[in-house]
Amino acid sequence: MSLEHILLGLLQQPASGYDLKDAFNETVAHFWSAELSQIYPTLKRLEERELLRSRLEPSPKGPDRRVYTLTGEGRAELRRWVRGGPVVGAERFAYLAQLYFMSAADDLRETRAFMMDLRDHLASRLAELRTIEGKIFAVHGDQPDRYSDDGFHRFATLRMGIDSIGAKVTWCDLTLAAIDRRLAPSEPAP
Amino acid sequence: MSLEHILLGLLQQPASGYDLKDAFNETVAHFWSAELSQIYPTLKRLEERELLRSRLEPSPKGPDRRVYTLTGEGRAELRRWVRGGPVVGAERFAYLAQLYFMSAADDLRETRAFMMDLRDHLASRLAELRTIEGKIFAVHGDQPDRYSDDGFHRFATLRMGIDSIGAKVTWCDLTLAAIDRRLAPSEPAP
């Protein structure tokens, strides 16, 4: 399961479930997400399997925190996972399914509205990723060849997001242009 | 649920569960997939809700076929779905998660092997999509502006697949080049 391995990956430093939820949002949010209600039982299971260990710590605010630490076995399992070759699953894009059947709406202006909406979504996600990229450049410079191994890998995943969403935004624009040609009245003969 | 709506969309012509599995592979496979064991109960549920109706038909080979047909309500529900604005969920890419934590493998040659493997996967999916595109061009010509509305929408989804996977393949190549620069011995001073 990917979530289990992602939690192992994030636990290079000890952290609580609550911390990990934040770490999710700050680091892997653009290719994975998880709710607290899923994180807590998953951590418990990982501890039962002795890939993690936990201790209770008093918290300055709120109830005690259960802080998890990676065990040797946990580190080994993370290693196995990353070395196991790419896990390529069948990705699901609900919005493409909608577009595929959009002629059922029987009005191309519906498609136009749909594509504008989609473009907005994608463009704002792209902007977020570019902001993260800007921050990385500001801190580590704009030459990834000089990054640490850790930084290099993280930058590479970010880059894939930027490139592939960038391609999708361009596709939205081209598709919108094609829709407008279809909607325009045909050229009158001279 | 997307699967329900996709089944409604595919049922422009009456079909059995078995047929629909094939239709999946032939049409929407690059952005959605489903197993027969999921399709059968879903069709049953849609019939209970009167979005579909079914009748048993003798089959030339094998057991009787349960053939489903779209009802008026089913058609209306499909329409509602496509008109409801793009459903953009958080997409999950397990292989990006692996890459993100790949420095845990402690050997950049592992990353290299991983990226080669990934590139192969993506390139072969891209090739499949281009083959489909070639077939469409052969039948309907290479000017999508002249396609029927139906054909236009279908071509647009195909195009997104080609563009976004194309961008990913390019990203693989650039990342592999960067890895090779890192692996190469540093240039000796003159």
Added chain:
DNA sequence: TAGGCCATGTAATGTGTTACATGATTAG
């Protein structure tokens, strides 16, 4: 006659979301 395709389905399990439940501390 063995294996593949046609054809339907159930059961068990895995994975993920939403809603619910509880309660302390702190900033406005």
Added chain:
DNA sequence: CTAATCATGTAACACATTACATGGCCTA
């Protein structure tokens, strides 16, 4: 005082995969 944030968890439900079960027909 009210809302947000900190902090943990359970329960119900939704969605998807894998394995199991059955059996006829056709081709190599």
